[in-house]
Each structure stands twice: as C-alpha cells, then as structure tokens.
Amino acid sequence: MATDTTAYEEMIKGLWRDNPVFVQVLGMCPMLAVTNSAINAVVMGVATFFVLVGSSFLVSSFKQWIPKQVRISLYIIIIATFVTVVDYSLLAMLPAIHKELGAFIPLIVANCMILGRQEAFASKHNVKYAVMDAVGMSGGFMIALFALGSVREILGVGALFGVDLFGSNFEPWVIMILPPGGFLTLGLLLLFFNWFTERRKQFLGKVAEADRAAVLGVDKNG
Amino acid sequence: MTNLKEISIQVQEPGSQRLIISMAVAGFISGIIIISIYMLTFNTIKENKARELREAVFKVLPDVSSMQKLHFVDNKLLLVKSDGMDDDMIFAGYDTKGQFIGYAIQGKGPGFQDTIHVLYGYLSSNRTITGMEILDSRETPGLGDKIFKDMAFVGEFMGLPMTKDIKAVKKGTKSQDNEIDSITGATISSKAVVRIINKAFNIWSPRLPQPGNEPALEIEETKKEANNG
Numbered sequence: 001m002a003t004d005t006t007a008y009e010e011m012i013k014g015l016w017r018d019n020p021v022f023v024q025v026l027g028m029c030p031m032l033a034v035t036n037s038a039i040n041a042v043v044m045g046v047a048t049f050f051v052l053v054g055s056s057f058l059v060s061s062f063k064q065w066i067p068k069q070v071r072i073s074l075y076i077i078i079i080a081t082f083v084t085v086v087d088y089s090l091l092a093m094l095p096a097i098h099k100e101l102g103a104f105i106p107l108i109v110a111n112c113m114i115l116g117r118q119e120a121f122a123s124k125h126n127v128k129y130a131v132m133d134a135v136g137m138s139g140g141f142m143i144a145l146f147a148l149g150s151v152r153e154i155l156g157v158g159a160l161f162g163v164d165l166f167g168s169n170f171e172p173w174v175i176m177i178l179p180p181g182g183f184l185t186l187g188l189l190l191l192f193f194n195w196f197t198e199r200r201k202q203f204l205g206k207v208a209e210a211d212r213a214a215v216l217g218v219d220k221n222g
Numbered sequence: 223m224t225n226l227k228e229i230s231i232q233v234q235e236p237g238s239q240r241l242i243i244s245m246a247v248a249g250f251i252s253g254i255i256i257i258s259i260y261m262l263t264f265n266t267i268k269e270n271k272a273r274e275l276r277e278a279v280f281k282v283l284p285d286v287s288s289m290q291k292l293h294f295v296d297n298k299l300l301l302v303k304s305d306g307m308d309d310d311m312i313f314a315g316y317d318t319k320g321q322f323i324g325y326a327i328q329g330k331g332p333g334f335q336d337t338i339h340v341l342y343g344y345l346s347s348n349r350t351i352t353g354m355e356i357l358d359s360r361e362t363p364g365l366g367d368k369i370f371k372d373m374a375f376v377g378e379f380m381g382l383p384m385t386k387d388i389k390a391v392k393k394g395t396k397s398q399d400n401e402i403d404s405i406t407g408a409t410i411s412s413k414a415v416v417r418i419i420n421k422a423f424n425i426w427s428p429r430l431p432q433p434g435n436e437p438a439l440e441i442e443e444t445k446k447e448a449n450n451g
Contacts, residue, residue: 036362065244067240069236070245074244074248077252078248080252084259085255085259088262089259092263092270095267099358177362
C-alpha cells in the first residue's frame, strides 16, 4: 500500500476520506466531552496531534525491536509518556486551559484513534509515511473537534472563541453545551458527512456513466 | 523429524526474557522522561498555584497590602512559614501600616460535577464577607462556571453581612440581607457555593479570636512581591 501511494496522499486521506471521527468513528470520548467550546476543542486537538505524531514516529522507528507479543503494552507506554509530557507542559504553560480540560488530558492515553494508528499503520510503515499519516489523522481529528466545538459554542452560548456573536437578544440553547448537545451535534454532523459522501459517489457514478456513454457513442458513430 | 524440529525452533516465539527486557527498557526510559518533565515543570506549576492563591487573597480582601498564613492548632492561630496549605489554614490580611484588616478563608464542598474550592474574605469586626473567589471547580462550562464568570453573582458576596447562614434564593426574589440571588440555569452550583461558605463560616467563626486580638503581622508578604513572584 505504501509503495503505490505518496506521503502526501497518506496525509490527505486522514483529513477527509478516512477521517478518524466522521468515517472511522474513533476517539468518541474526547470528541463528546471537551467540545463544549471552540477553544477547548482546539487545545484538545493540538494535544492529540502532539501525542499521535510523537508516538507514530517512535513506534515506526523502533518497529523491528518491538516484540510482537508485547507490542500493545509498549505502544501504551510510549503514548502514556507523551501524554504525561503534554499534561505537565499544559499545566505549567496554560493553567487556565488545563483547568478546563482537566481529566481529559490524561484520558488521551485511552483514545482508541491513537492506539489504532500505531497498530494499523505506524508499526507497518516507515517513519516518513507513519509521521505523514499521523499528521493527517490528527489533523482530521482536529477538524472534527473544531466543527463540533464551534457548532456547540455558537448555538449553546451564542459566541465563538468567547466572542459574542448575536448580542443580548439571542437566547442560548443551553442543551447544546450539555452532554446531550454533544450527541445531537455529532449525530447530525455524521448524517451530513454520510449524505455528502453518498451524493459525491452518485455524482461521480453519473459522470463515469456519461463518460462511458460518450465513449460508446463515439465508437458507434465511428 | 529433525527438519520439523528445526523449523519449529526457527519460528519459536522470542523467549519471555526478551519480552521482559524490552518492557523494562521501555518502562525505564519512559520513567526517566516523566521524571524529567515533572522536575522541569514542577517549579512553574507550584509558582502558578501559589500566585493564583495569593492573587485571590488580595482580590477577596480589598485594601490589603500584606498577608500572612495562619494555622489553627491547639485552639490557637499560629503563624506558618512553610509553603504548604491545608484545610486548617487561613490567611490574615493587613494594611500598609501593619494593621489587621480581615481573614481570607477557604472552603471546599461538592458542586454539580466535582469539588468546588472557594476562598472568601471575611471581616470579623463587623461580620461581613468582602468578596468570594472560586479557586477550583469543574462546573459545566457556560452554566455552572457562571459562579465565577457571572460578575453579578460574584458581586453579591461583596459586603454581604454574615450574621446568620446565607441562603440562595431564586433569581430576583432576594428580599433579606442574608439571601443571594442564584444564577438562572446554575441553581445547584449557586447553592453549592453558598453551602460551602456557610460550612466554612460555621467551622471558623468559633475559632477566630475576638476582634482586636488578631495575631500581629510578622512576615512581610506584600502585594507587590506577590505580583512579581
């Protein structure tokens, strides 16, 4: 697989075609828990980015020394180390944000998207592809977090990144920033994403048919 | 037969020794990394927390320029010089001349999601709360976190007479001096703050010395220093 795709393609697939949230439906816990405001979502995305790229790099570099039988435990050790580094750095540099994200930073360890990428990709590909894949996947994760976080903050608070959007006449939909709002928004976004993918497939199918018809028509005429 | 044996040896799984060694090495390296990041950030984190606490003390006690930490042991308030903080410690605030002004008292209790950690300023001379600050909370963003973001709510604790337990009432129905208008949509969090303050008040009011007998200022921990450190 790695031989016939470029590193660029490995990166781009995570953003859209194999988006970890909208297509693979992975990493749902942080997805639902920290997306009640756009800034929380972005910080969570950046933290996940750092952890995923770092662990993919290490796993891919050391893959021939990692015995198959204990690989999962070793991946978790690597991931947990990165998460601890992120946790303490955030606590020292951005205490206010750390306060908001609280328990969800240590829980990045349990994000199945990260472990999934190590097992499915980084352990089977060379460093360059592994890092590109990690960049793409965490980028896609960040896009999804941001989409959910901004929708929930706009509807639930009437603001984006803390900037008031609608003035005092807007009555915030309180439910959007509570857990049910997370499920509702995620469900609707998944619906939209699948509808869009379906439409795209149909459209491409039609284009291909038209092409075929045109080619056949040319053949007949000729 | 020998062939088969050779093949089975070739595909044999690595011995448990190798597995243990690789886990141990990974654990050791990971441990070193975690210890170094802990040591690297330890001072910053400690300073952040201490600064937050000190800033909060100066916020809840207006007109205070220096403060010191007091520890309640054996029915007496004694001076503490260490950095640590526990539930039996309060802060005393003094003005520029070293005159005692009031106490900053901490309280903890369950909120809507997790423990809320409150600090409030208290003047024992006229039994008044001078301000309230939430040190730590995990209340719902956008709702429960209004207990420190909603300035109208926080402002209600400024100059609140504390002759008896305070009560949280529905927003707009405040009629007594000891009542606090709750935040719409955050009734549980508002009530929790009030309950925590009442609890801390009831613990501390018998412990505090008679007005006029407060411990004198011994350590100079000024506002300026606090801002710099």
